[in-house]
Amino acid sequence: MSNYAYLTNTSLGEALKEYLAFLEQRKLQYRTEEIPAADALGRMSARAVYARLSSPHYVACAMDGIALPAERTFGATQTTPVVLRESEWVRVDTGDPLPQGCDAVVMIEDCEEGEGGVTLRAAAAPWQHVRQIGEDISAGDMILPSFTEIEPAMIGALLAGGVLSLETIAQPRVGIVPTGDEIVPPGGSPKAGEVMEFNSAVFCAMLRRWGAEGVAFPVVPDDPQKIVAALRRAAEECDMVLLCAGTSAGRDDGTAAAIRALGEVCVHGIAIRPGKPAVLGAIGAKPVVGVPGYPVSGIIVLEELVKPVIDRLLMRERAAAEAVCVRMGRKLVSSLKYREFVRATLGYCEDGNLSAMPLGAGAGVITSFTRADCILDVPQNCEGYEAGDRAHVRLLRPIERIARTVRILGSHDPLIDEAADELRQQDIRAYVSSSHVGSMGAILAVGRGEGQLGGVHLLDETDGSYNVSYVERFLPNGGVALVECVRRAQGLIVAKGNPLGIRSVADLPGGARYVNRQKGAGTRLLLDYLLGQSGVSPNQIAGYAREELTHTAVAAQIAAGSADCGLGILAAARMYGLDFVPVYEETYDLLVSLAAMENPQVRAFLRVLSSEGFLRRLDALGGYAYDQPGRIKKLWPQK
């Protein structure tokens, strides 16, 4: 029977168990190397280490004072002191060898030096204030057993025991071979169709954390022969290889084929998402893992499938993942077929519960990992969770920091990030997490206690006022306040030189490719208002259905030439060197829950708004006017 399997849906636990057994059967072996003890921090001892010297290696005085035979002092008391002539004792310092014929040290503080000699008012016990040979370590003692991770104090024990070098388990060298015609090394100006290869750098960093060394090989084009050749070379030079597919769906088959050409595949297809197409194999006794191309999939495959092999190569026990129980902040649908690893943010609700909000991003979105506080581990055969259900997560940050993080959910403006950074400049213990959910999203999130505050700029078409009527309508129970922030110019962002000559929304139906914001965004509501005033209907506008989540994303489309126009703020137009046709000055406030205003971190964030540093940043961004940022404009007590 052939040993390899076609694309399967093996459960994660099963796949790992099979793979480790498969590797043992092929006599997976670690290398060892002799290294200086002083450089051994974090390394694993390859065998038991025995002391070559005793420490102390001589009988040593443990105090500054005088050494003497203890029996000379017997009988000395406060009232019947013993007086010793100079020939009867020896002056010693800590660390001096105990002089011949002496068996005790009396501390200098207890010696009264006078004309007749030294007066002692207490008897010394034999061997007092003397460090015997081997008090710390005796030559021959086992200092460390096999497979022990070396901590700083152990380095001291090794050196004290005369062990200047020791045999350690060599750091596994892990070759990383990226493949794919579209893949290019990171650089300053990639062309359309070129995908930047940053996985190697991420994987090298992860491997370094785990005590292994990543060796990044050059990108290999999608040519089976070239892939096999690169894989052969990597397997020769390294202890393990990660063969990284491009982002295309069919690529993982090529990975499996290349491994089969030189070795054997144990499992192909694991019931996890992301990460399903991972391939677990070996060339000779060297593990080879086929890693899917999307960065999030790759990170999950390394965490779940590569790290256990690294631990085995280092003879280090696998740390049990610490699971924390949380409450789901919203519904999450999961496939019964897969165990899913979902990145999520965490926050403390007003009732003290830790609540998880899944980040909806795809496997290609690396920032979902930098923004996540935890990984939700959704078991296979679980349909997902309803809001309020209990679930388990693996923490990515200290839980205590999560309690200190200001959670902002609302309309996007770069000023939020600038205020957060200004706050960190003032207090390194302050953290801000912000998600772009639009102005209506802010009202819902702050109302439900998911966010502590959020940016809002909601125009009331009936009277031209901002925000107040929306809060009163959607949050009838109150418990919130509006905090003044800025007035900002909204305008039509267009290519440099405004080639289509767009002067107002009335010019949009002329065939310009528009890029819109998501439903619930204040900027979209503003567009609708302006269109209404100009008598233009949305379906006259090409691209009305094309949605972006931020001002910068809108500007990015225009800068790339994939759209001609979008409504947004001056700062975004400036970042991309685009032209800006101002069409409206709107009010951008912060909606804050009253409960959150008790929170010292939230108060610190609101104080930043009026700081000189932040106002300088606003001026630098451009397009903002302000009066008293941070002032409470209106407050609705909890009903």
Place this chain on the structure above:
Amino acid sequence: MSNYAYLTNTSLGEALKEYLAFLEQRKLQYRTEEIPAADALGRMSARAVYARLSSPHYVACAMDGIALPAERTFGATQTTPVVLRESEWVRVDTGDPLPQGCDAVVMIEDCEEGEGGVTLRAAAAPWQHVRQIGEDISAGDMILPSFTEIEPAMIGALLAGGVLSLETIAQPRVGIVPTGDEIVPPGGSPKAGEVMEFNSAVFCAMLRRWGAEGVAFPVVPDDPQKIVAALRRAAEECDMVLLCAGTSAGRDDGTAAAIRALGEVCVHGIAIRPGKPAVLGAIGAKPVVGVPGYPVSGIIVLEELVKPVIDRLLMRERAAAEAVCVRMGRKLVSSLKYREFVRATLGYCEDGNLSAMPLGAGAGVITSFTRADCILDVPQNCEGYEAGDRAHVRLLRPIERIARTVRILGSHDPLIDEAADELRQQDIRAYVSSSHVGSMGAILAVGRGEGQLGGVHLLDETDGSYNVSYVERFLPNGGVALVECVRRAQGLIVAKGNPLGIRSVADLPGGARYVNRQKGAGTRLLLDYLLGQSGVSPNQIAGYAREELTHTAVAAQIAAGSADCGLGILAAARMYGLDFVPVYEETYDLLVSLAAMENPQVRAFLRVLSSEGFLRRLDALGGYAYDQPGRIKKLWPQK
């Protein structure tokens, strides 16, 4: 008023607060450096980092399939499919740029390719399976705020955003200047009176863990001018200096004087033990800490006083020390004057409580740190604890590992360490902690549930039997078993060639310098028995009162020439190349609590005793005879 203080007893919290304020006043500053993003793991960002590129930087197909204008598919259903001619779509792979004129991708699985063209049975939504520019990151977005520790995924986000290098906070360079006439670098054969300098290596390792770089300077003799010169040079070359005193009591004054010669002392004398004579000062804006010479004191001073300065230099928040509540396994007396940091082992009692046993070792004993599971933090103004009191500890190892550690308290024999290592060779998740408390200590510790098992070799003088009568007398309630281990030769360990011609204990009164074992040790009881049989009285023996805790420590004294003879086992004599005069074959059993025998780790340890690997080790040590090691010899049910 002068700013410096003479030796004080400032509380730790106060000293740290004063010192950090003192350093701020002197304009403590960090350095920054531009480094490649790929090398930035664990480094701190020095300022906010913004994306230079969007990711994706072009409108990209997110699936393998066909790209088309979505409107061509409108109306398609299962029963009324739409058929498209070849000119109406473009074949695309994941990552390809979206072709001009297209706004959607249909997955290859959903395309039925036939003669007339491609048949679609569902309408495509505009922008489906398309990754918009900036889906992950838009150029101009803030990728990282200031002072953020860089994790692997962040490296990916930086590279994806076109940030190939970034300004980070430079790793602080910390000069370590050891001083003292008696101090020598670690080496193979130090002379009497030479103390090996391993603190530098330990401190470098600790600093590396904290993200700083230790720079070890050569040892400086006790000459004030030379110390000042070395300190000046270190302060010029480094961001911070640790001036390390020798082990002598008066040395710390010299440290303070040297700092004052070039700068200023803020605090000298802190109410902690060990670590009291630490000096906190600065030369210009560069922090200088005077570190006491004993290794344990040094480690405590670095942890408590140096790490906060490193954190400040890295603009990293200080992690809150995680305290765990434990029960005291025995009484601990502490000084009201000092906050004491006491190394202790931990174990789970049979009632499930975590119990701490302070290690009684002095500040010179570095192995007390490698053996400790935790640091007991005894507050100032606390007299100490009674056995059973609650206390707080800082863990040095994962608590989950402590539950898996076999705790052995009993008579010393190197075979215990060999069995422990053999067990680790078989199972890297197995840990053994062993303390040498003698045979009587084993009976008390196992009886009280502090130890799970312990070596015993207690001779009953009335009938020549071993162990049984002691168990029955001291543990009348039972609940223990005796497990067979070995018979071993006890003998008189003497210098090579036996220069004093010692043949039996009857020869000891002739002036030989004897070295004894501690009270309660089986070997001491054996000596007393043999002396009694020979009609020799203990006070005829020079050195009867001189106590060592292990066989190897006894042999070490003899090898060093500080004693002529001691009773011990063959293995210890062999380790030191000494002669051995066998005088008795005794029985060395293991006393095990019945509750501990339910424990899988304890059972695994006992199984090792009969393993081939272990028996080979016994033969190599020499002097052991065995029949059925691991067999239960006698069992006393709990009464």
